[in-house]
Amino acid sequence: MSNDTPRRDLHQRTGLLLVAVLLVAANLRLGVTSLGALLDQVQDATGMPAAMASSLTSLPVLCFALIGATGMTLARRVGVHRGIGLALVLLTAGLVVRVLDGPALLLVGTFVTCAGIALANVLLPAVVKEHFPDRVGSVTGAYSAVLSGGAALGAAAAVPAAAATGSWRGGLVVWALLALAALLAWAPFCQAQDHGSGGARGPMLWRSPVAWAVTLLFAMQGVAAYVVMSWLPTIYIDAGFSHGEAGLLLAVSILVGVPVFFCAPSLATRLRTQGHLIAVLSLLMAAGFLGLWLAPLGGAWLWAVLLGVGGGIFPVVLTLFSLRTADAAGTAALSSMGQSVGYLLAAPGPMVIGLLRDGTGSWSVPLAVLTVSAVVQIAAGYVAGRPVIVGTARP
Structure with missing residues (x-):
């Protein structure tokens, strides 16, 4: 019985980590697709110039490129697990900041949101490699499917959420709750030690x-x-x-x-x-x-x-x-x-x-x-x- 306890604890921890990975994945497109679905409403309500609205549509991909390039440096400094924790903090904060005031904070908040997504994009495959080496395909498939489903959810549910709350702000900020849930689920793993020989040179x-x-x-x-x-x-x-x-x-x-x-x-x-x-x-x-x-x-x-x-x-x-x-x-x-x-x-x-x-x-x-x-x-x-x-x- 006592010999089975460590094994049970390991399985339980691995299961909790898988749930946390899937929650992180669910957030990796929501902040982008929900904004796209509400962009017309946001522009009308805030008087945002057309050029700024256009920049919001191109900002995510540019941010994924520029911030994603820092992912390896971050992993070396604070570790992959704490890096994802930091990414979730940025994501949650950005989703809140972008609805606080006018176009300027919307732009800043969107950048911070996309910075968090970019870092998690880069680091999540490393977590799968580290903790699920014999199930890389199935776990990657699961979190990719959840990511895709999250993108569809953001596009489909943002407008109804805005209608239910009476404002485009409600249709955007509601996703901060899911980001916070992912952060809370990931928190126990932030102190996990990264293993490996230092990886690719x-x-x-x-x-x-x-x-x-x-x-x-x-x-x-x-x-x-x-x-x-x-x-x-x-x-x-x-x-x-x-x-x-x-x-x-x-x-x-x-x-x-x-x-x-x-x-x-x-x-x-x-x-x-x-x-x-x-x-x-x-x-x-x-x-x-x-x-x-x-x-x-x-x-x-x-x-x-x-x-x-x-x-x-x-x-x-x-x-x-x-x-x-x-x-x-x-x-x-x-x-x-x-x-x-x-x-x-x-x-x-x-x-x-x-x-x-x-x-x-x-x-x-x-x-x-x-x-x-x-x-x-x-x-x-x-x-x-x-x-x-x-x-x-x-x-």
Whole structure:
């Protein structure tokens, strides 16, 4: 009986840590999608200039790139676990600050919110690598699915929450309660010791073709994901659908990806190389963009589903951060490189696609570019999927 007690305690603590990881993941897009859903109301109520409103839409990706680059430095100074605790403090504070006053505090609060999200984005894969080394795929899949569900929840529930509270402020600040819950759940783990040999060495990591392939893959899937979130409803509206139908098609694209997000990382960990899996998902995404280009009306629902399934590349890349590194510190280093550079490369994507649409007067050229891009990312996937360990003297 006494011999079973430490084992029971370990299982219980591991279970509590998994709950905390999922709560953290649930917060990693809510602050962004809820603001997007209420941006028109916020602009009308505050008299915010159009330029500032536009900056709020591009701020998250830019913040993910710039702040994400500091993730490894933070992990070395305070540790991965305390780093996530700090990220949750920033996230909770930012969600509150952005509703306190006018446009200036909204901008500051959004930056602080996104800074917290950026740090957690980078460090969470390292926690999975450290505490769930034999379940990297299933845990990454679970938290990716929760992350995707949280994004959909923020987009769908922000407007009803604002209506229920009588103000856009209520529709935004309510998510601080979920962030606080995540912080309280994570607090017991802030003192956990980080293990590992120090992880991937910076210079070696940045000279690794595989590390760069992982980074490029993250960037390319990021462009596709942000284009879908930003422009898919407009593409459908221009094709003849109503605003409500276009919004429903976007919701279908997001929600159909949730089970894929859950399953794809587990499949990735069972494969010796992940190139074939990435190729299949890339081809599905290419088929979705090709369909939107050639027959946006006739196959609208099918294209939305294909894009949602193809988006499963995102959790696969998160899994590669663990599979391509030797320990949690190395995972944090590759995650920091992949996400900071990847988001920086992806940030102009939606704007470039919009400019191509305005310049050509149709969606044909932008969708052709996206189709080709989805096919090209197959090459990056085969390099990123090679079974090597990056950032060490002998990969």
